[in-house]
Amino acid sequence: MITSDLHTLSGAYALHALEDDERAAFERHLADCEACAREVGEFTATAARLGLAVSVRPAPGGRDQVLRRIAEVRQATPDRAPWDRSERRARRAWWASRWMLAACLAATAALGGTTVWQYQRAEDARAEAGRSQRASAELSAVLAAPDARSRTVRLADGAEGTVVVSASRDRAVFLAAGMAEPPGGKVYQLWFDEHGVMRDAGLMDPRRTSQAVVLRGAVDGASAMGITVEPAGCSKEPTSQPVALLPFPT
């Protein structure tokens, strides 16, 4: 689809009237078109007025039910990064990566079809909240381990990477500071380097340029970790040279 065509989709987009493939195409366009993003913001607010105009009185019992339900529901963690174009881009990549990560972990469910995807977005967000809770517990356990050892190296473009390894927990944590966003459609994938053989250790969150990640899986015989830029899928083995290789502290 040519750009001028895409631009006219702003109205349909704000009214949720696009099908999934077109919405994805428009969102890609949106990330690079400030005028479109502004227009979509205005249209969304306009649509909300259409919504206000049809307000009806809810059933009286609903209030108590909802109040009871929310008491059981854990809230999401806030997004800290500003909602700018780069974040929108990153967010897209993030969804892609969650998606691919699920596929990567050999989820057996056949997650095909647009409605599954629509539903999956919400489910994914919920699952993510639970995952990040667990991840942060695991993270603190590694960082606080009495035998935690760390090593910091300079990465490209002034970024800094620190790897923390706890032998007793057999786990490693990678802390990145100021890493560049992965190129469009790509993600950073982490690897354990075991005598030159790369073992998948999960993906980084492309939303954040600074983050702490627990490497997936045991350290085992690995003596270093690597980071590669991979297509937003899940690579079984690195498809490019590592952007960084960090020997584990001894």
Add this chain to the structure above:
Amino acid sequence: MKEAVHIGRNPASQPDPQELLGAVALGDQEAFAGLYDIVAGPVLGVVRAVLRDRAQSEEVTQEVLVEVWRSAPRYRPERGSAVNWVLTMAHQRAVDRVRSVQAAAAREHRAALLDHAPEYDEVIEQVEARLEREQVRRCLRTLTELQRQAVELAYYRGLTYRQVAEALAVPLGTVKTRLRDGLIRLRDCLGVSA
């Protein structure tokens, strides 16, 4: 000027949804109850316009409100008002529900849509029946017939623009531009800023 507010409450005593949502984001359940009182009616209105079925709409409305609670920490005021955020979520959820039903029987449904298309009058009636909706009504009238029908079918019925094109028997490209032009007119008429 003495005038009923959107949701029929006294504005002087009504807390600001923005502030309430801020408190909700910090886990304040009492603030959530206050926010519920402000947005539940509009949310149900949006969901019911799209889903039609009252019982299903009440159910989806509850889901939306629980989602408001859950994702409140992710709300950022610079992206739009609290009510705007909630109603966008409500519309998306209602549309998702409608489309998942449609996916089950896409073809039959398409035929059914064509049959049912004139029902959007019912929504217009809802819009027009309410005094405090005067402004929206007036602004909808400033649209061309085709713009108005396209916007209403997409928003109030949750149709994709392809379905709108089918329902109105006009080319896809025409619907695309009419939706956008219609929203530009509405935006300007309502004095909306993002």
